[in-house]
Amino acid sequence: MPSPHATRLTVSSFDQWREIIDTRFLPLDYARESHGRFHCEVSYARFGACAVADMQVSAHRVARLRRHAEDSDAGFFKVFWQLHGRSRVAQREHQAALDPGMWTLYDTAQPYSIELDDGARAMVLLVPQDQAYGWRDAATAMGGQAQRGEGAARIAMSALGALLHDSSTGHPLDAHAQRVLQDSVVALMETALRSGGSGGGGGQPALAPSRADEARLQRIHELVDARLHEPELSAQHLAAALNISRRTLYNLFREIGQTPHAYIQSRRLRQAALRLAQDGGVQRSITEVAFALGFADAAHFSRVFHERFGMSPSQWRQRHAATRA
Structure with missing residues (x-):
């Protein structure tokens, strides 16, 4: 897991980017159509048992294959917020295009893929499934579907952005505050899932009561x-x-x-x-x-x-x- 102190990196090699993701987050499969210059700006940190990253990248595609999930000792839920540009996500039979302000949830124990356009920026939250066991039904129902980034989901994203900013400027959270933030973010996203994505009270419940x-x-x-x-x-x-x-x-x-x-x-x-x-x-x-x-x-x-x-x-x-x- 990444350090509780936010780390900022500028990556100019696709191979280096693959190594960072494989060793500090989750092993994935990678592909890109262009063999030209690759560029990525990323900031990431750990809090509690979770990890968060804010990244802006050149166009490429990542996929979690069946073999990756089978080789993993633990399952995670991932929340993916689109901040700039566009991405396309797919899990199970669901596929969706994410525009800025939208988000999705998926289960790392199941295959999925994400295709990012050139210059796309996204925030990714990684949560161990034993820390958010109530999310499974929602991950099954919503994995690979686009959700509106408002209400509880937007508040959670803002809190994570503040964490990355403060940590990178020399103000990391102590262990107790990290656990409080983890519990708060998990609860906020659970609220969003129960409200059909937004957490604003509309839509059909996605999280089983x-x-x-x-x-x-x-x-x-x-x-x-x-x-x-x-x-x-x-x-x-x-x-x-x-x-x-x-x-x-x-x-x-x-x-x-x-x-x-x-x-x-x-x-x-x-x-x-x-x-x-x-x-x-x-x-x-x-x-x-x-x-x-x-x-x-x-x-x-x-x-x-x-x-x-x-x-x-x-x-x-x-x-x-x-x-x-």
Whole structure:
């Protein structure tokens, strides 16, 4: 990631430009029609876990290919504001031309391309997806579509421009202020996404409301409870059953403060406690109860049960048998 102090560069070599982007932002594929002089003015900086760049470049094209996304350990969302000139963006089935004052959002985990006209100027924000997990539905719906640069989106862009200016003049933000700015920019862009791009209250919501996540979580609860008996039940199986990515699944679980693995184990232990406390529990061995709920090892089951309830499975069953008596 770039330094928290803004860096200004004048680049006169296309190869140098490729190296800067590949090493300090994201690996991309590059092409240009002209083999003549290349020129770029760029200012970039890091704040929190994010990065921002303001660049004016000669005409060229960049593309994020499938292999780039597969080789990456982490996914990012990118917000691209057109400041001068024109660019063309494409992701999935969406394609759009960006004129000054417009912006778009795209997902670096999916292929995309950007073609910049000669002298085009743009500001680019790079946000780790684990810092903006609520953006995924919007990135799917809006990736490669042009949005109006007004309201919350324009305020976010202005704040980032001020960051670059102040940092380059010897007034960088401290760590706390960087985190505050990151949270503020993410919240502003989320507002813009919920408002169909502008953040001014018009248009159809592009960001799924929280009710959609609640419905997904309810579906996860139902799936887990129906498949507790399957030892292979895992985050990967849940994501496949819901037709979502593992990253999206983990982001949903963040809302309830658990990982998928911890939640599955918690539901298994809760069901085991209920079964052992029932009248029929004495008719089944502890090993049978463990295996029926997807635990592959009875000793492991006894250990995690004790950690959860403060007593062994046999002690739990005896206690509830005495209570019933």
